[in-house]
Amino acid sequence: MISSSSQIVKTKLSTRKRLINATARLFAQHGYNGLTMRSVALEANANLAAANYHFGSKDALVLEMLRERIQPINARRIELLDEAKARNGKTAPSAREIFHSLIFPIGEEIARSSKSRWSLAQLVARTFTEPVSFIERMHQRFFSQIAKLYHQELSLAYPHAPPKEIHWHLHLAVSSMLGSLAQHRRLGDFTEGECNEEEVNEMIDRLIRFVTHGFVKGVNASS
């Protein structure tokens, strides 16, 4: 855990890595259209042509950045889900465990990225809301399999619930997760700064509870 940081201090990151990092920060902050090749180059201390040299185009740069940031989250989700299944043996995991495996990995990644903690939250959220067609396509590719997996798992946990109800409530749960990630920066609107210093884990924990409650009560009421 600690050993890696000593390397980072000495070793200057490769241009490629700096470009990816800059792209992630600026995409999270300003979205696809608000992100320019020049701003990326400036933020990454690189030449304007560097990004096109390393990635070919703006689209390819953003796509690669998204791949690098989202893939590990999805991998961790499946890992946690499998752990929960193993832990429960033949009985299905609880909704709480399932949603934990869905949401918790985001918190882990947020906590890992020390600089501008909430940048990753916005990045993940933006993946869903960016009105650019090629991002929508990529997102569908990355996420539709995960969604199918969770639907299947929730169906096993709630075999009495109609599939349609599972669909709807999973949709609501995912929407809540994304909405929260996207909106967290705006907590000040309601609290006037009171909650701003809250820690990542608290918010993730609350989110898991909230979503679980909404799902369980909703699905149970439908049967």
Add this chain to the structure above:
Amino acid sequence: MISSSSQIVKTKLSTRKRLINATARLFAQHGYNGLTMRSVALEANANLAAANYHFGSKDALVLEMLRERIQPINARRIELLDEAKARNGKTAPSAREIFHSLIFPIGEEIARSSKSRWSLAQLVARTFTEPVSFIERMHQRFFSQIAKLYHQELSLAYPHAPPKEIHWHLHLAVSSMLGSLAQHRRLGDFTEGECNEEEVNEMIDRLIRFVTHGFVKGVNASS
């Protein structure tokens, strides 16, 4: 309800109105940066210079459009909230009633806008997620008072709950609402087309129930 449509058929809309409508559609679909004055002019069957003539600038055009679409929703929210309070006399309205007044007006407006039903849902959601500073400022101006009002009302309904918990759960509820509105178009990701034809009211109703469950259980557990 029906009488107004007969006028619309005959009367050609003013250039100003057509520009606003086109702006709403394109903003919902492509966001602020993806919306160009030329695309607005084309969609509205107007000249490129018309928008600048009528509104002064792109920012002013978008701002005016947002004002016209969001103001009535907020007005209706307060109206429904007041009705609920009057209905309950001295006792506070239930969380269900409060969230109904918050969410239902969006459904009403969506149902009213016959053309491309979900455009307004996306528009409202985009108001929250657009990474353009002047939109953020406007949004804060429009919504912070509403947020304060609802926080106050929920505090009365749950006097035993710590204010901080009210804050958090209201935030989660609003985030869920916005996430759902933004994501509804993507229901196909999970359902492969099964839920796409669902009616507006069903989604609104599910959303209200989901949010209420999450809020009530969460706030009660905290005390």
Add this chain to the structure above:
DNA sequence: CAGCAATTAAAACGCTTGTTTGAAAAAATA
């Protein structure tokens, strides 16, 4: 109908965008 104001129209203006170019520098290989 005349005259004036409001609106529409076409063209152009600077500016920023993503991308390309060709040469210089650095790194790797032998």
Add this chain to the structure above:
DNA sequence: TATTTTTTCAAACAAGCGTTTTAATTGCTG
């Protein structure tokens, strides 16, 4: 060290952007 490959750099390109300008057209009012 010599040579070949990879990477960096400054400059320029065409295209698209919001906005402005100037003239033509429309609609209203006296």
